[in-house]
Amino acid sequence: MKEKRILFTGGGTAGHVMVNLAVIPTFQKEGWTIDYIGSHSGIERELIEPLKGVAYHAISTGKLRRYFSKENFKDPFKVLKGTLQAYRIIGKKRPAVIFSKGGFVSVPVLIAARMRRVPAVIHESDITPGLANKIAIPLSKKVITTFPETVQYLPESKAEWVGAVVRDELYLGSKTKGLSFTGLPGKKPILLIMGGSGGSRKINEAVRSQLDVLLHEFEIIHLCGKENVDPSIQREGYSQFEYVKDELSDLFAATDFVLSRAGSNAIFEFLALRKPMLLIPLSRNASRGDQILNAKSFERQGYARMIEEEELTEERLVQELKRLKEGKNTVLTKMRSFESREAKQKVIDIIKQATR
Template sequence: MTTKQIIFTGGGTAGHVMVNLAIIPEFIKDGWTVDYIGSKNGIEKDLIEPLEGVTYHPISTGKLRRYFSKENFKDPFKVLKGTWQAHRIIGKKKPAVIFSKGGFVSVPVLVAARMRGVPAVIHESDYTPGLANKLAIPFAKKVLATFPETVQYLPEQKAEWIGAVVREELFTGKREKGYELTGFTNQKNVLLIMGGSVGSKKINEAVREGLDELLEQFQIIHICGKDNIDEQYNREGYVQYEYVQDELKDLLVITDLVCSRAGANSIFEFLALNKPMLLIPLSLQASRGDQIVNAKSFRKQGYAKVLEEENLTTESLVTTLSELKKDKYEMKDTMNNYRSSEAKQKVMDMIKGQVK
């Protein structure tokens, strides 16, 4: 029997890789040969290359900016080059199916997949489709949505609501390891603060300016982004990380409350882990507004409080986090009604269902 081949793609931010990280091990376990097409320098390269059993193929890619930049004139040529590179890789590997998590690197891959006659499945985490997925949807057979409301924005014959895919490893954290990593105790609430895979200057500044007040209420794990650690703030009850991968499960198991951006993958993981959250979505100045819509949906369902970035100050952050702490038990009761365990199997079934 010939080994089945699958190619994964997606990148640009950690959010465009997390679902892939959740399901790649399942395909390897089932005996599939797994390849990954990503960018040369994106975060997906750092996250995927260390995986055993996965071959990583870097390609050229454009940025798909919504604003004017001189780079916009170069991007079409980068995308064309990336499409040619992906076409060559697909021709050599002959996958039965391609799965895309989105991000700008996925566009040339989906175009090349159509040229090669290989069926492709897209996963859209956000409430509304991102620009890369909008461009790639015509070349896909199926588009899977995390939010049920997203289906209305997708082609009816391609859309399927499957829910959130959560990495199972996040449920395997060891409490004693979390306390060992941080030096924390169980005597005070642990607050996890993260501003996305590249960090957030504004969140970092507000946290550090209010650190004394916050430390009266919380022990703080601050994932502040690459090159954003500031040693002058080191003190008891406050630990800083640039980015966390393997240890995240151990840190989450001791976490009581989360303060985060509102990327869909992350917030659904916090929901599945029953972590009340304060969401500070990226503003319209810095994004297409997808995080704002994600955050509003979670607030409406009783899973989160929301602080708009325009209203973020040290004072508003401290006040809202105090309110979150006060309401955490009520919020956890609401979260208990959510179940995510079936989504991963649904995604795998959808992907395998496209294989001729």
């Protein structure tokens, strides 16, 4: 029997890996041989390399910037080197199809895939395509989207809306284990605070400045980001971590409300798990504005409240969290109309259909 082989790519942030983590187990169960191309030091290596049965290949990558930097002069050479490395890997492994979740590491992989004539499927999570995916779309056979609004920005012949892909393990968390892991008593509603895989200094500072007020309303799980834990804060009802991986599903099970950035994968996971959320998207000064569009879409649909980062104050943060708590039942009613489980199977079917 001919070997079935698939190659995944995507990285730079956790959001550029999560859909891959959701669909990889299905391909493993069906007997596919799996390779993954990522960067040498990105978060994708931390998340993918420990997986059994997945061969991780690191290549050179150059970051795609929308602003001037001295590194811009070096990055084309890094991308060229990465393309040559990916070309060799693809030639050796001979995958039937490549699935890309985006991020700057995916660009050399998709260039090499076109050179090797291997079909590629791209996943776009945000409402508007990111720079890496904009470059890669002409190199792809299919582009699948999380938001229905995204299709209007893509070639009609390639675009298909599938909805949100959520990892199965997130539904399997234990509230008891989550409380035990955090040391929280669980006597008040639990607020989970996440600033993205890199954390958010502004959110962290606003929360900590109002900790006394917030602890009257909530018990708090604070995922602060790397090197952002403050060991001087030891308060009953407050538990902080840099980043949580294996226990995340248990933390979600224990959570009643979420304060978060507005990365697409994360907010759709909160929606699938029925967690009312207050979103503080990255500002346009720090991003291309995709998180603002994501948050506004969720706010319109009644899934979330939103504060733009430029409008974030300590008082506004407390006020919006109290409003979120008071309006919980209304938000949950809206959320119950959303169903995500079909999306993952759609993605898998599209990938299989694209195989050469």
